[in-house]
Amino acid sequence: MLRVLAWSLLFLSSSSPLSAQIDPSKPLTKIAFGSCADQGKPLPIYDTIAAAKPDLLLLLGDNIYADLDKGRKVTPQVIQEKYELLAAVPEWQRLKAACPVLATWDDHDFGKNDGGAEFEIKDDSQKLFHDFFGTPADSPRRSRKGVYDAHVFGPEGKRVQVVLLDTRYFRAGLKTTKGRTIAPYGFIREPYAPSSDPAGAFLGDEQWNWLAEQLKVPAEVRLLCSSIQVISEDHPFEKWANVPAEQARLYKLLRDSKAKGVVILSGDRHLGELSVSTKAIDYPLYDITASGFNQGAKRWREQERNAYRVSSMPYGDHFGLVTVDWSAADPVVGLQLRDLAGEITLKQTFPLSLLTPQKKDPPKVPKQDDKKDDKPAPVEEKRPEGVLTPAEAAKKVGETVTVQFLVKSGRAVNEGKRLLLNSDADFKAKDNFTVLLNQKGMTGPYDKATYDTFKDKTIRATGKVSMYMTTPQLQIDEADSLVVVEPAKK
Template sequence: MRPFRAGLLFALIVALGSAARADDPKVLTRIAFGSCVDQDKPVPIFGAIAAAKPDLLLLLGDNMYADLDRKVKVTPEVIREKYAQMAKVPGFAKLKATCPMLGTWDDHDYGKNDAGAEWEHKDAAQKEFHDFFETPADSPRRAQKGVYHAEIYGPPGKRVQVIMLDTRYFRSPLKKGPFDAKLRTAPYLPNTDADATLLGTEQWKWLETQLKKPAELRLLVSSIQVISDEHPFEKWATFPKEREKLYALLKSTGASGVMILSGDRHLADISVDPTAIGYPLYDVTSSGFNQSSKNWRAPELNSKRVGGMPHGDNFGFITIDWTDNPRVSVQICDEDGDTTCGFKVRLATLKGTGTAATTAPVGPKPPEGVLTPAEAAKKAGETVKVQFMVQSIGGKANLYLNSDKDFRAKDNFAVVVPVKVQKGALAKGDIEKLVGATIRVTGKVETNKQGSATLEVADEKAFEIVKE
């Protein structure tokens, strides 16, 4: 069955004008993703992706290959040249003209097979990465170490958060075992050193901050597989403590709607771990755009696989139905745009049932005379002082600091920050840093149309951040 019908060029041009941006409230409903493209070979699958008319294309790594010619030493100049070749691939140029893209890297566009923090040209490679993806010259991401970044698309209730991890820049050395004749390779062994890392300290801190931001669907992009752990190649399982840390972080932040997208493996795989984080955690692997085996081959061992495509070029496609009880459909498609496997899941399913996922941290206990949100909600029409830990933030003109991760929850208490008060810690560009902070605010309690309690900040003197 073919889920997509090729559109006319006119339709693709129209798509450019309506394409979603991170600062655009337009709702995302169609997202394509994939990895692994050799710039020296034809890439017919780009035509199928364009015909699917995605709102957004996610490039999961190996967005070109800088190191295929073993006779050529990889230098920053070589990396730049390979990106330039990729930019000229006809299908890619057409996609770029009609669809916004986000990307991260894997080893081959990083510059060296299976390389990590030791790669001598990693900073130069990062510059070339940003030039290729046209990161603005004044973007803080150009000064940052590593290419990790995140965006949130869409309005409250229909937000898609895309978190692009960098599994290369900070990664500790791999440990290799002896050659295995049966596997026809020397498998990578688990690195259990106390200081072994995949993401590095700063990226871990950043990831925790991102996971605390409000979103309905979170696409967590890792260039290498997270769940599949029985093959002998690179994967999160080669750093078992890091994978445990990731699962623990997803649970402790109460992040709902998480779905992992990965690449690298030159095949397509759909894995699911039903117990790792308190709700089904999917890892959807799409690889590669033109690097997959063209001949039949048996699936490799993966006891958590629920679907896959062990041979043939492929891309992934996500369709989101935002109507009542939103549903996410995920498909793996071949170079003709035909669906080979997939699944559907309700967003309501991607929520934990354990304490960590349902009970948000509450912060320090309010002192005498200061109310909790539940207490303040009973004081409609009265001026009170209320204290709580900010769980989420929303709004466009007026901003809202919410006591609940779900701003629509009946018992959510919202502190309203009008435009005139948006300065200092409450400035629009900095206010997201308050997620996880405990605030104390004085003002008059009101009840909104939904029956939830609100309190508007009259001036900066009525607001304070509680030091724990």
């Protein structure tokens, strides 16, 4: 712990003379954060941030856009040019003089859109990142791969730990689907699908081990900074859920560490939102996304799906602010987004004690008299050779297959024009597979009574596998493409 504090002081006092200094022994009460700043466009929000007088500013990535020049290959020279452009922006100069800054990167300052470990000049890019942010020549960050970093600020009982992850340097390639999605600014791109590739990686072994050690460092509040969203799972763009095993690994590490006070800060999405998962770890895990120093959508846009969303700011430039009122017996944590005028557009407060692992009740063992009826639990009928399980069919996107499963949930949608039959009781579950019945050639409209005829029955469906957001599905257009498997005679 002492080593961490001493190193923090060294790092910040060695920054360029125009950078604001920080006293690591003082408790932090206001921490600003955000991402996505195109250095070629005005950045008035930097003055708004400075006016809010935060103790510290955390840059979560896309701090410059190095890869936007059409037809121009990204070279170390190009990245340097873009950093020089940002250095010359008066709002940046004023902000840097007013407020200490810590940073990690995302794809555009890394140098490759949605890029990862494969990027050829990542080491050059890393050096330029350190040069720009004034990382001292003797800092351990200069000699290791990746720009990850951590600091603790404040005295015992009021410590805030800042952990900046590097989600680029080590990240394995992502799996794209055959579908196409309209991205925020209207261009068309391939969305990402969950990948079960065992080579999938976000942090790399060294960074994972480092993170495990950081979570042992004593602190009351831990701001875990990830350039891309950790909790949000439904949108088709970059997110931890693209590699579910890595997302699960992060949750397990947080759970096993019993670290209190963790809040995730994220960026990248050109929107602001607050998500919370009550299942990821043993207390509510918040992920607040601030993404649009000057890249927030400029016009109102419809909200994308996010089952974990608490509140959002789907358009407009903004930054985030974490506040901690240490004067209360149970300190109060505030999570905010603020717009260009400095107005609060999203706010949530809670006592710090909320972020403490709760003991989970052991699973209840049903007693004999708890049984509601004597009906045996439904089981799936025998699957003939060549007929796939949902997990097997999920790997055949674009192919025509026959899949079989026990219907565990479902519902009629689109005013009865479609019926969804799911292999999992929770349609949002990672392993869920959906069979979708269209009206074409089928008996409709559908309603709850139609669904009840399929519930707890084994269905066998033939058709082409596609993706709806992150869920694999098979669409039935002809009545004879779907059969309900009769129970085998006992």
